[in-house]
Amino acid sequence: MKKIIFATGNANKMVEIRQILSDLGMEILSQREAGIEADPEENGSTFEENALIKARAVRRIAAGMEENRDAIVLADDSGLEIDYLNKEPGIYSARYMGTDTSYDIKNSALLERLEGVPDEQRTARFVCAIAAEFPDGTEEVVRGTMEGRIGHEIIGENGFGYDPIFFLPQYGCTSAQLPPEEKNALSHRGEGLRKMRKIMEERLSNEDTDRK
Numbered sequence: 001m002k003k004i005i006f007a008t009g010n011a012n013k014m015v016e017i018r019q020i021l022s023d024l025g026m027e028i029l030s031q032r033e034a035g036i037e038a039d040p041e042e043n044g045s046t047f048e049e050n051a052l053i054k055a056r057a058v059r060r061i062a063a064g065m066e067e068n069r070d071a072i073v074l075a076d077d078s079g080l081e082i083d084y085l086n087k088e089p090g091i092y093s094a095r096y097m098g099t100d101t102s103y104d105i106k107n108s109a110l111l112e113r114l115e116g117v118p119d120e121q122r123t124a125r126f127v128c129a130i131a132a133e134f135p136d137g138t139e140e141v142v143r144g145t146m147e148g149r150i151g152h153e154i155i156g157e158n159g160f161g162y163d164p165i166f167f168l169p170q171y172g173c174t175s176a177q178l179p180p181e182e183k184n185a186l187s188h189r190g191e192g193l194r195k196m197r198k199i200m201e202e203r204l205s206n207e208d209t210d211r212k
Contacts, residue, residue: 002072002204003027003029003071003072005031007055008030013189016187017189035068036061036062038061040054046091046129047129050077050129051077051141053075054075055131073133076128078127078189080162081125081127082123089110093161107154110162111153114150119149126148128143130193132196142195144192148168149169150165150167151167155173155174156174156175157177158180159178
């Protein structure tokens with residue numbers, strides 16, 4: 001069975017990834033579970049560039065490990081773009097106000113910066129770029145988005161990160177108030193992973209055909 005190694009140490013993210021890719025029929029490991037230590041500098045200027053930086057770093061290490069040599073390495077770079085704030089925090093979402101700063105503090109700070117701003121100017125989106133490094137050295141990158149706006153309070157327990165301030169008008173709640181299955185069906189990461197899953201399924205199908 002093919003193996004997927006996801007270049008992250010984020011446990012919450014791995015829960016989402018496994019839920020979304022559960023029917024792919026492949027073992028899904030975090031880089032730590034695969035015995036890979038990698039923390040490359042994310043110095044790209046786009047989500048796509050940063051996702052590729054992470055995927056390439058983990059793939060280089062995996063290629064030298066017999067048990068991981070044939071694994072597909074996936075990586076994502078995701079973040080929140082707030083239009084009123086010139087798309088901040090953007091690619092710096094995880095590092096906004098410092099990597100060790102709690103998201104309660106980060107979310108409170110963003111709400112303060114938007115105090116008094118009307119709803120029609122609070123438009124925002126979550127962005128997720130997914131990069132794949134295949135054992136043959138080829139690469140693929142896709143992007144998923146989820147549109148919404150910034151709410152007026154921190155609310156919801158189901159999500160993580162900026163979910164408690166990301167309001168979805170069509171649902172009348174934040175993304176942190178949605179059940180996990182419903183959130184995965186419409187989230188930026190869900191959209192990106194479904195696009196990548198289609199690419200992986202096509203490649204695996206072609207490989208099976210070539211072997212016959």
